Amino acid sequence: MNKGRVIYEDEAEPHFRLAYPHPGLTAFVEYYFEVNQPATLANPLYLNALPNLSNLLCVSLRPQSWLSINQKSGALSTVKGSRFLGNLTDLHLSIYPASVHEFYVKFKPGLLGKLFRINPAEVENANADLMNFIPLPELEEHLQTAPSFRERVSLMERMLMNRLYGFTPDYRFAIVQTALNRFGQTTGDNFHLSQICRELGVSYPSLHRYFTEVLGYSPKYCQKLLRFKKGLHLYKRHGSGYSFEEIGYTDFSHFVKNSRQLTQRSPSDL
Amino acid sequence: MTIAEKILHRINRPDLLQTLSEELTPSELNSLLLEVFDRRIQRLSPANLLQHYQKNRFVKPADLDVMRLRELETRILQIFETFQFRPVELSPVAPLGSCSVVATADQKKVLSALRGTEVLADATNALALHAADLKKSGQWQPTQPTDQLRLSTIQRHVRTPPVTVAGHTQHFKIGCLVSSGRDTGNFQFECESLAEHLAVMTAVLRDTLQISSLRFRFIQRAGVDQGRLLDRVATHIRQLRKDLSIETDTAPGRQNPYYKGLQYKILITVGGQEYEIGDGGFVDWTQQLLQNKKERFLITGLGVEQLFRLVT
Structure with missing residues (x-):
């Protein structure tokens, strides 16, 4: 199909x-x-x-x-x-x-x-x-x-x-973009939001407020979306044998559950 | 003795039928019948009218949620148009004989009307007439020999045989696609046009309404090259669309001279039950209308109202 x-x-x-x-x-x-x-x-x-x-x-x-x-x-x-x-x-x-x-x-x-x-x-x-x-x-x-x-x-x-020309993104927009870049780069154990907040020098409530103002969503939801996009890319390349723990999932089942939550489909149907 | 013959015998006017059907011009017959109906209506009271409404199986409204049906129709027409099947809003009446002159339909199954018309019983016949008219009048002209004229509609149909299947009604909505083209050899029109109709039906049923059990059954019919057509078309579409489920029936139990060479059915399973939700195939109507053996015409009908009842 x-x-x-x-x-x-x-x-x-x-x-x-x-x-x-x-x-x-x-x-x-x-x-x-x-x-x-x-x-x-x-x-x-x-x-x-x-x-x-x-x-x-x-x-x-x-x-x-x-x-x-x-x-x-x-x-x-x-x-x-x-x-x-x-x-x-x-x-x-x-x-x-x-x-x-x-x-x-x-x-x-x-x-x-x-x-x-x-x-x-x-x-x-x-x-x-x-x-x-x-x-x-x-x-x-x-x-x-x-x-x-x-x-x-x-x-x-x-x-x-x-x-x-002349448009300068404000501090909050810049923080959000930096955080989004960090979501995309995270591997191993450095994907926890608390750690990213420490690196960016903001508290989680502040980061949450900036995300809601700029994007309309929480940092956690945005991280989930970006992690899933990356996870699906890796799944397409390496299949279910890839170590999904590397990008913040508990295991492959966690990734599949995420796929169903976000898209109502299993990764193989995407 | 037929019912008509019995009536003529009872009123002792055995030649009346011949007079009306053969000796009068259509215009004279129309004038006469208008007068007959006018006189009969003058004897009809409002109370009689209501009684007729209550008894007549053709005149009651459909028992469904109009707004939601319209939403479904709009979605289907959007898909038809995106696939370049230009939507047409047809007249509720067609010329008398639209179905029975070019096809094997019985005129008694059609609600014949006055002024040389009949209530629309098959929109694909009306679209065939429209396509033939556009071609004959030069309003549509192909730029390439392989160009196709694609039309679509969703139309309420009325048919006279009493319904025997529960849930069916005397009038119902059908979504129709037609493709009109010319034979350019090697079944090119047949392969391309049928693949396009299947692509549209797939976009409607599988992709939009998310009916995963969609499949198509190609049935061999008499009239074109004894099975070569089915073989060629099925091979072409299977190569082109590996995602479609296509079955073939080369030895059907029942003949159907309505279609020429190939008929196809659209099958879905909803709630564990299989439904024939659509039907189509190649017909020779534009060949007859335009008096040209090179004309090719493919029709598809989708039971929109039945689909609505199944998916909502």
């Missing part, structure tokens, strides 16, 4: 391209990616989007729509045109029929909320017309006519440099 699959950043795909940002933008942008699917309607592309903290800017390069299905609630959205996509609380299955070509910017968690003064809860699972958030009609047209992914990345970077 085809239940879709998760594509990781290090996978080379003919219909999936990825580029990391200019050093001046690494504080704001995770990466840029493009889905270009020239297949037939008879054999659409199925991709899974895990619950995450990211906000995406999606620029439609062809007028073909695609489907996004919330696998917990069954809610279906047709995605057409350029979109602002909020962070996901549930697993979403994306079905791309023929001729889908979309360019994405994946922002650092919480950045767009800070930049546009949006309450994080308002963009949870958002799937809205991009023009309502960031009116960029000329940029959209330029991106649609740019001949390559590399040129689209350059165009987007120029726009972001202008937009973000």
Whole structure:
């Protein structure tokens, strides 16, 4: 049964391209990616989007729509045109029929909320017309006519440099980003939140408050999401024999239980 | 002696049927029948009308949650449209003979009406007429020989035979897909169009409604190349979509001349019971309508109302 699959950043795909940002933008942008699917309607592309903290800017390069299905609630959205996509609380299955070509910017968690003064809860699972958030009609047209992914990345970077010029993330935002980076790096025994708090020089209640303000979630929940993404990546590479204790799980069963909690599926179905 | 012959014998007008059906033009017959109905209605009181409503099995509303059914319909139509099957809002009536002239349907199973119409009994026939009209009038023109005209609808159907299965009603909603194209050799249209219909049905049933037991059964039917069609199409789709469950039946117990070469059924299991939730196949209707043997037409019908009752 085809239940879709998760594509990781290090996978080379003919219909999936990825580029990391200019050093001046690494504080704001995770990466840029493009889905270009020239297949037939008879054999659409199925991709899974895990619950995450990211906000995406999606620029439609062809007028073909695609489907996004919330696998917990069954809610279906047709995605057409350029979109602002909020962070996901549930697993979403994306079905791309023929001729889908979309360019994405994946922002650092919480950045767009800070930049546009949006309450994080308002963009949870958002799937809205991009023009309502960031009116960029000329940029959209330029991106649609740019001949390559590399040129689209350059165009987007120029726009972001202008937009973000002078924007300095505050102390709380910086602490949250540092903590998120630490969640991603943790191996062995150094994944306890109390230890991370000590390293960052903040108390847990303060860290909890910063996370709630910037992302709308507790540090523990965010750590759980990032740990699961990493765990699934390792599971795809090494199978159930991997030592899941290395990334903070009690054992493989703990990882599977986490998978069911977050996605309602076992890791092998993702 | 048929019922009609008995009636004509009783009123001692044995030639009346021939006069009405063969000697009058359609317009004259329509005028005559309008007058007949007008006179009969004048004798009808509001109390009689209510009595008729209470007795007539065609006129009662469907007993279901309208808003939730509409939600399901919207989701299904969204999927149809995303897969480039353009949704069409059909008229509730179709030209008289829409089902029985081109297909093996009995006109007595259709609610024939006045002014040269019948109440819609099969939306795929109405879509075939619409597709043929778009092609003949030049409103749709392929840019490549392999281009397909894809249409879809969700429509309430009325059929006259009394229902015998519990839960079935005289009128019901069916979701329909049709693909119209031309033969370009090597069963290309058949392979591509059927794979597309299966992809749409999979997106609806398995991916959106999360019915994991979905499978398709291809049934060989007379009319096209004695089994080569089924073999070719099944091989193509199995290679293309390894995630689909496809069964084949090359020696069906019962013949069905409605479909030409290949019929397929959509099967799901809900609550431990198997349901045939959809049905489709290749038909020669556009060949007949456009008088062109190269025309190809694939239809699919999905029991939306039955599906609604099963999944909610």
